[in-house]
Amino acid sequence: MSAFTTETVLAVQHYTDRLFRFRTTRSPAFRFRTGEFVMMGLEIEGKPLVRAYSIASPNWDEELEFYSIKVPDGPLTSKLCNIEVGQTVLVGRKPVGTLVLDALLPGKRLYMVATGTGIAPFASLIRDPETYERFDEVILTQTCRTADELTYGIELVASLKDDPLVGEYIVAGKLILDTAATREAQNPKGRLPARVADGSFFTEHNLPPFNPEVDRGMICGSMEMLASCKAMFEEAGFTEGSVSQPGQFVYEKAFVG
Missing domain, CATH: 2.40.30.10 (Translation factors)
Structure with a gap:
């Protein structure tokens, strides 16, 4: 075969x-x-x-x-x-990967951190009812260079209000979308680790600071982004997980060129 x-x-x-x-x-x-x-x-x-x-x-x-x-x-x-x-x-024929719900311990909030096309696995996860059944809040963050590169995610999230499987969760406010365009003068938000460090990210969305007891994280993007966001979670006290040993955050190493 x-x-x-x-x-x-x-x-x-x-x-x-x-x-x-x-x-x-x-x-x-x-x-x-x-x-x-x-x-x-x-x-x-x-x-x-x-x-x-x-x-x-x-x-x-x-x-x-x-x-x-x-x-x-x-x-x-x-x-x-x-x-x-x-x-x-x-x-x-053989899908694999670390960005699966079973690689995370139970928690209250799930942070999905993406840059560029790293939003793809999260586009899958935010359309799965199980994601909202496991977590009270799902926070999807995407950082790109320009605003037009955010279109895919913005349009997808907007469409979910009418989704027959997850629409009720979206209407209830269980999904928060955070977008940042680092090269847009009218959108001065910077990269996520800096916004987490100065607290502006949490203030903007009325969220408490990272708490490894109740928060979980997933990361997908470039190698540079993976390193900085992995450090961001580790500095907050999060431990990396896997399907065989679930933890408080996971990240995907595969990317396309």
Whole structure:
């Protein structure tokens, strides 16, 4: 059996010259935990060219959604960004990843910290009712360079009010969205670790400071961002977790180029 299934592209949406999303068919046999990633890509000259991609759709969705960056000289993304409806992609059969609810101890608040396309696994998690059943509050933070790079997350959260599975939680205020564009003059908010350090992040959303007894964290983004946000949680007393040994925060090491 091949390590990949061939899925058909059903929709493509470009947000900027650097970001796009697309949806594909989903093999009936494909199963994954919300928040996991999978190897995904194209067949080039008869060989698979794949990278790790978080699945942005929830595990109940009959389709698969991916959110991708465009890298002009990227071996995969320079080609993937040109896909059109009706074309096919390769999707691995074995999803994995650390950004799953079972890797965290029970808590009151869940902080999802993302930069750029790192929001993809959280796009899956905020559409899963189990996320809201496990936590009283879910705080999704995304930091990008410019405001237009925040569009995907903003539009997704806005649409959830009408979602038949999680809409009631959204209307009840269980999901808080925090966005920051670091290069926008009209949006002076900086990177999250600095806003946590000076307290402005908590003040803005009427939240108490980090408390490892009740707060949990998930991190997904660039390697530099992972290092700074991992340090942010560790300085607050959080311990890293895994599925085999749940903890107070987890982070994803896989990223695409």
